[in-house]
Amino acid sequence: MAVGVLLLTHEGIGTAMHAVAVRLMTQLPLRTAVFEVPFDEAPEVSLPRASAAMRTVDDGDGVLILTDLYGASPSNVAAQLARLGTPARRISALSLPMLLRVMNYPEQALDALPATAAAGARNGVVLDDA
Template sequence: MIGLLLITHANLGEAMIQCACHVLNRRPPQLLQLGVMAQDDPRDLQPVAQEMLGWLDKGDGVLILTDLYGATPANLAMSLVRPGQVEAVAGVNLPMLLRVLNYREYPLDVLVKRAVAGACDGVLQIKPIRSEER
């Protein structure tokens, strides 16, 4: 099973994990988060994140999900990428996280594609229900 690490601003990762636990009615294994606070020095977080990768990788690799491309959490994630072993995807949202949690038995390269598709598929405009449908 591929390990998952969320590296996000502040408590976003933990909040997303709690939402996923609510939807799935359980806490998925091999899932951790690292919240980056405004006062954190990314150089201090590098060894922490590296240690977390060691806890998560049981031989199938780790996928890092991060929030905003180009921001400190994504830059930290980028520094951890090892193609084929540790991959990262920016733009995490709840549909992406749920998709990834349901396809962790797939190879890492396939899981990356599923993550991106899950994020995109989960973004939809909500239209009002017509009065005759109510």
């Protein structure tokens, strides 16, 4: 078993991130699902469908929920998901370096993956003087 990954984002972001990650890695080593919150949908409407998406990636080791923007609707839905009973950790500011870093450490437990994800995001920012 392994941790599942749920990309819980605004429309268009999760799907694009997932597609690029699959293109670069061919096959993702962690079970991954995308749930995009429609811009005009109330979080309480999104929650049951997001919960169903989370269950599709949970093999018993928990789910890492990656959101795009802290405090926005997807992040708020993620916060509610994390309290529903399935072991879950959430991290915001989803980026491609973050997602790829997580996928490169599929053996890590749920408690270790948020730090790995954050390191991927931090290390993915390069100030280029050129």
